[in-house]
Amino acid sequence: MQLARSFSTCARALRSGYSTVEPVHHLVKINKASLKPGMTQLLKSKSDITAIGFKPVEISQDRVREHYNNTVKSDLMLHFYEHDAKTVEGQKFREWGTDSPYKMYRSMKKPRGKGKATRNIKPITSKNVPELQSIVINLYAPAIAEHKWLSVSARAFIAQITNVKPQLLRNRSNVIGWKIRVGRPCGCKVELKDRDMHQFLTTLTELVLPRIRTFTGLKPTTGDTHGNISMGLTEEDVKYFPEVEHFQELFPNLFGFHITFKTTARTDEQARTLISSLGFPFQK
Amino acid sequence: MKGRILGRISLRAYSTDLKPVVSSTLLISRTPIISEELTAFESQYYKYNNELWKRLMWTFPKWYYYKDGTISEQMFKELNPAPVFNNPNVDFPNGRPEIRQGRDRRFKQELKLPKTYSTEVERADETAAESSDNLSRKIVPNSRITKADETKDLTSLERKLARTLYLVISLDGNKWSLPNFEMSREEKVPLHKLAETGFQSIGGETVNYYNVSNTPCHLHHSENKKEYFIKSHILAGKFAPVDNSTKFMWLAKEELQEYLEGAYYEDVKHLFNDV
Incomplete structure (x- = not known):
């Protein structure tokens, strides 16, 4: 049976199969196979004792964490204290205004300055004292793009000095002049957290950096303006890591890499102070 | 920032009309050298x-x-x-x-x-x-208990390596207090400068210290007295009193309770580190 077209508002309600829920167009690709119940075990964190690949995390005392909690944290809070400090608003996406109906559904205007939204900088209280979140090691070597097998050496080297399995990096663009092809391995990266991070940090500050003759400290201008500090080590520098020092025949190919300290600080100045308190010297 | 500090009005009323004596106390500490003692x-x-x-x-x-x-x-x-x-x-x-x-x-x-x-x-x-x-030599850990611990030398900086120690001084040998320096009524100096110069004058000349902030971390009120606390850490050197009659000790939190005055300790105890 087909209903005659009517102009009343209840006509829609009579139509079958009408949904009030807006269709969702996923911007992120979802692998639905991985959502099946059998896969839930794999979604668990490895620090969870019921997970298949359980790995105990709290295996020893963490002296960097102790130093941060007992000494550095309270010092930083006092150090960054300002009387009557106000939140410094960051650059945000802006409305076009309401003076014209054409502006109503326009996408928002870009933020002032560089056109990127920035975070608000809040006064430091006991709840937002800057903290080291993770250390990211990024190794890119043009030699790997040329000789594919070197990516194995690079990953073995990074795994050896960090105790964490690194992720293989592949080229994302074709540059003929640099002999770069899409999809070819070009390096590896790893993100260190908690004990692995602290272990790497102490190795770096106590055993590696003091032995590098050319090292004069981190640059006082370092930082990405959002509170992350970076530094680099060359092939000559990395041979001082004690994990590879005694196995020189196993690691004939060493690579320099970039180290990024990701912190919860919102300005570079705060991040530098934090990194300095953890034992990194800075240039004058 | 300094202008703002001076511009603040104290809401506390004092019993006398005289302006309160402002003083600065240096809370100088030796941070832990070794890892925490575990339970x-x-x-x-x-x-x-x-x-x-x-x-x-x-x-x-x-x-x-x-x-x-x-x-x-x-x-x-x-x-x-x-x-x-x-x-x-x-x-x-x-x-x-x-x-x-x-x-x-x-x-x-x-x-x-x-x-x-x-x-x-x-x-x-x-x-x-x-x-x-030789970097490949055998690593032999040192003892966590030092000679100063064994001889109970309270003036040594090498005692209680796992704890934070604070400097206390005594001018007469009976009454112990944190190093406190009064501001003269004629010449006004910043609070952290007052604490630093005062500390150097009593024997901290050779001490290499780090001032955490110019902002005081605590204000203690007593009879017509305002006592501000400046936090700092000793990095190197030794505190050697200029005057022989001045006694000093480096004490952990629970030891401070014995030597400092009861009410005073209750007011400032949150400043001391439990570790």
Whole structure:
């Protein structure tokens, strides 16, 4: 049976199969196979004792964490204290205004300055004292793009000095002049957290950096303006890591890499102070 | 910022019309040098997790670190003999060995690595300077208890290495207090400067210290007196009193309770570190 077209508002309600829920167009690709119940075990964190690949995390005392909690944290809070400090608003996406109906559904205007939204900088209280979140090691070597097998050496080297399995990096663009092809391995990266991070940090500050003759400290201008500090080590520098020092025949190919300290600080100045308190010297 | 501090109005009313005496106290501390003392439960917890971690660990890739036929592989083999062979003709009353890649999977893998340092006998002819330069030397941890702990030397900076120590001084030998310096009514100086110059004048001339902030971390009110606290850490050097009658001690939190006045300690105890 087909209903005659009517102009009343209840006509829609009579139509079958009408949904009030807006269709969702996923911007992120979802692998639905991985959502099946059998896969839930794999979604668990490895620090969870019921997970298949359980790995105990709290295996020893963490002296960097102790130093941060007992000494550095309270010092930083006092150090960054300002009387009557106000939140410094960051650059945000802006409305076009309401003076014209054409502006109503326009996408928002870009933020002032560089056109990127920035975070608000809040006064430091006991709840937002800057903290080291993770250390990211990024190794890119043009030699790997040329000789594919070197990516194995690079990953073995990074795994050896960090105790964490690194992720293989592949080229994302074709540059003929640099002999770069899409999809070819070009390096590896790893993100260190908690004990692995602290272990790497102490190795770096106590055993590696003091032995590098050319090292004069981190640059006082370092930082990405959002509170992350970076530094680099060359092939000559990395041979001082004690994990590879005694196995020189196993690691004939060493690579320099970039180290990024990701912190919860919102300005570079705060991040530098934090990194300095953890034992990194800075240039004058 | 300084202008803002001076511009603030104190809401506290004093009993006399006289302006309160402003003073600055230097809360100078020696931060812990070694890791925290663990409780019995904590050390057991870490030990349990560590053993569990070792038990769940993958087999050591001997073939990667020690190539077949090398001298280092020989040394490794001598130190780590192969486990008992799972002989099918033999009965194992305590369980059959489960050998994979030269490891009995029933147990955690215990490895002995070839030492990077020479043995005691060979080291005898090595001079002290040589051995301290040698980075592959055997690492011998120092004792957590120092000579100052044994002799109960309260003036030493090398006592209680795992704790934060605070400097207390006594001008007469009876009344102990944190180093406090009064501001003169004629000449006004910033609070942190007052504390620093005062500290240097009583014997901190050779001390290398780090001032955490110019902002005081606490304000203690007493009879017509305002006492501001400036936090700093000693990095190097020794506190040596200029005046011989001045006594000093480096004390941890619970020891401070014995030496400082009761009401005063109650007001400032949150400034001291529990560790």
